[in-house]
Amino acid sequence: MTANIDGTTSAKFESIKDEFARNFSERGEVGASVCVSVNGETVVDLWGGVADPATDTPWERDTISIVFSCTKAATALCAHILVDRGLLKLHAPVSDYWPEFAKNGKESTTVQMMLNHESAVPAFREPIRPGGFLDWDYMIKRLEDEEAFWEPGTRNGYQMVNFGWTVGELVRRVSGKSLGQFFHDEVAGPLGADFWIGLPEDVTNPIAPITPATPDASAMLSPFTKRLFTEPSSIQALSFLNNGGWNQNDPEAHKAEIGGAGGLSNARGQVAMYEPLALGGSHKGVTLVSPERLAHMAQVSTATQVDATLLAPTRFASGFMKSMDNRAYPGGDQMSAVIGDAAFGHVGAGGSIGFADPEYGLAFSYTMNQMGMGLLLNDRGQSLIDETYRLLRA
Numbered sequence: 001m002t003a004n005i006d007g008t009t010s011a012k013f014e015s016i017k018d019e020f021a022r023n024f025s026e027r028g029e030v031g032a033s034v035c036v037s038v039n040g041e042t043v044v045d046l047w048g049g050v051a052d053p054a055t056d057t058p059w060e061r062d063t064i065s066i067v068f069s070c071t072k073a074a075t076a077l078c079a080h081i082l083v084d085r086g087l088l089k090l091h092a093p094v095s096d097y098w099p100e101f102a103k104n105g106k107e108s109t110t111v112q113m114m115l116n117h118e119s120a121v122p123a124f125r126e127p128i129r130p131g132g133f134l135d136w137d138y139m140i141k142r143l144e145d146e147e148a149f150w151e152p153g154t155r156n157g158y159q160m161v162n163f164g165w166t167v168g169e170l171v172r173r174v175s176g177k178s179l180g181q182f183f184h185d186e187v188a189g190p191l192g193a194d195f196w197i198g199l200p201e202d203v204t205n206p207i208a209p210i211t212p213a214t215p216d217a218s219a220m221l222s223p224f225t226k227r228l229f230t231e232p233s234s235i236q237a238l239s240f241l242n243n244g245g246w247n248q249n250d251p252e253a254h255k256a257e258i259g260g261a262g263g264l265s266n267a268r269g270q271v272a273m274y275e276p277l278a279l280g281g282s283h284k285g286v287t288l289v290s291p292e293r294l295a296h297m298a299q300v301s302t303a304t305q306v307d308a309t310l311l312a313p314t315r316f317a318s319g320f321m322k323s324m325d326n327r328a329y330p331g332g333d334q335m336s337a338v339i340g341d342a343a344f345g346h347v348g349a350g351g352s353i354g355f356a357d358p359e360y361g362l363a364f365s366y367t368m369n370q371m372g373m374g375l376l377l378n379d380r381g382q383s384l385i386d387e388t389y390r391l392l393r394a
Contacts, residue, residue, distance in 0.1 A: 003029070004058065005048035012391060013043045019387045020046050023380045031059035031208050032368035034384050035267035036394070037275050039361035045268055051208035051369065064194055064264045065208040065369050066248045068348030071197060071263030072163050073355075074242030074273065076115060076297075076319025076346075077288065078171045078182050084293040085113075086168075088174050092320075094119075097173045113153050114166045115319040117301040120148035121166065122157040122309045123235050128244035134256040136178070149235060150308065151332055156316070157308025160239045164197075164259025167319065180257040190286045193272035195265035198257035207264065208369040209249040213350060219373060222331030223311040236308050261349070265371045270354035270365035274345065276347035278363045298344045298358060310335060310375065320344040324376065334374025337384060351378045353385070360392050 003024040009017050023029035024186060031049035035042065044332040051059040082088035088097070090112045095102035101109065106120060113119045121143055132138050135374030143165055149157065159166065168179035188195045194205060220291045227236040247253055248262070256262060276283040281294045289297065300315050300322055307314040316321040323339045326332035336345045343362070345355020350371025356363050364385065372378030377385075 002317045003049040005046055007046035007048075008044075009046065010041075012044040013388075014215075014382060015391065016044050017046060017388050018382050020048070020304055023383065024049055027380050027383070028370060029243060029368060029380055030211065030370035031063070032366065032380070033059065033063070033267035035271040035361040035364070036388055037271050037278070040275060040279055042271070042306055044388075045315065047266070051206060054209075055210070057206070059208060059369075060206055062194065062205045062266070063208050063321065064205045064266045064269065065367055066210050066254075066261075066348075067263050067265050067270070067352045067354070067374075068248075068261045068263070068350065069160070070128045070270060070346050070348040070352050070354050070365075070367075071258070072260055073320055073346035074183055074187065074195065075164055075167050075171070075179060075259040077187060077273070077277075078175075078179060079111075079115065079167050079319065080289055080293055080297055081186055082171065082174050084289045084369075088170060089270070090115075091366070094170070096100055097170055100144045101169075103144070103147065106152060108239055109152040111170060112301065112318065114163075114170065116316055117156045117159050117163065117307075117309075117314075118153050120150050120152045120157075121146050121162055122149060122159045123162070123238035124242055125233075130245050132244035133246040133258060133262075134252060136165070136257060139155060140169050143169075155308055156302050156304055157235060157312065158310045158314060159260065159311065161243070161258065161260040162239075163319075164257075164261065168257070168259040173239070178257055179259045187273060187288060188269075191272045191276070191284075193265070194269035195263060195273055197259050197263045199254040199264055201255075205264075207254065210350070211370050213371040213373045220331045222329075222334050222374065224309075224352065224375070225331065227311065236311070239309055255284075265367065267354075267365040267367050270367070271363045274354055274356040274363035275367070277344075278358055278361050280358070280377065294358070298342060317344045321346050331374075334378070335376055337377040338382060340389065347376045347381075349375050353377060353381050362388070364388060
């Protein structure tokens with residue numbers, strides 16, 4: 001399809017607009033936004049296409065959408081802010097802050113393990129009650145009662161949605177504020193970012209509903225997808241399907257603070273969060289973290305050849321994703337997100353992404369409403385990232 005594209009680019013980055021247009025004409029894009037900032041200057045701010053195909057509503061400058069696991073980066077940032085202030089200690093037992101969690105094989109869990117997806121609660125064995133994801137207290141009690149899937153710290157398994165409650169509850173207990181309120185007060189509000197974990201009633205940004213990907217029968221399935229559909233009691237099936245009927249397009253779900261997968265934003269909103277992280281921890285008079293904490297945030301803190309959930313190699317930096325190039329593996333094009341060596345951020349299911357790359361002073365984000373196959377990037381987002389780095393390295 002062809003699409004109307006609005007926004008601006010600087011002369012050097014004009015070819016990103018061409019790549020963005022090709023996403024619509026060649027790669028099945030419906031509605032999307034992309035934003036790039038280099039050394040604190042916005043060099044690309046584009047949006048286009050259709051926000052709601054049912055009504056043919058165009059994607060506007062302030063349109064937002066669910067960014068799924070991109071939200072994890074916002075949640076992790078909140079934790080790092082508290083670590084930087086000396087209020088949360090990375091290697092302390094979680095029981096120091098959340099004693100009720102320390103049972104059923106989870107007693108040895110540390111804060112770092114929570115951030116590393118090593119805390120052994122990637123899923124729930126028993127069904128989540130209808131609407132359970134929208135009830136913070138219910139989900140916290142379920143986490144407290146869940147038996148560990150492995151000994152904490154001995155391996156990592158991506159916590160698809162649970163990351164938002166494990167790390168988010170630490171933020172809540174240490175700060176005395178809900179995760180969404182802390183994020184607004186300390187990050188989104190000061191930076192003027194359109195990014196929410198729990199959408200307030202007074203926000204008037206148009207919301208683009210998410211459209212699930214249409215499976216391609218000819219595509220090679222990843223090991224994760226195969227097990228998802230063939231083993232109902234597997235971590236893969238339980239983490240993806242046992243969600244109490246969570247509907248990402250439900251306005252009530254938008255209001256809930258689902259810190260692992262429920263944030264709403266657009267590319268510009270995510271770039272606003274990442275700009276300070278690309279520039280030493282501060283930007284436009286707002287300091288999120290110290291340079292020392294930032295350096296730690298960018299370092300790989302855990303890596304594995306076979307993630308217990310994703311069944312693919314993964315690399316994390318204390319709550320953030322690092323570059324993951326799994327394209328040589330079966331179905332690996334659905335399990336890859338290739339960014340710079342120094343970059344850190346997070347993808348969202350279906351293909352959205354936000355990240356900072358301090359090596360280039362780069363903050364980048366791409367969001368969309370038409371999901372692609374896989375849990376990491378697809379060719380739409382990766383093409384924009386590849387072109388950005390090509391221009392930066394030219």
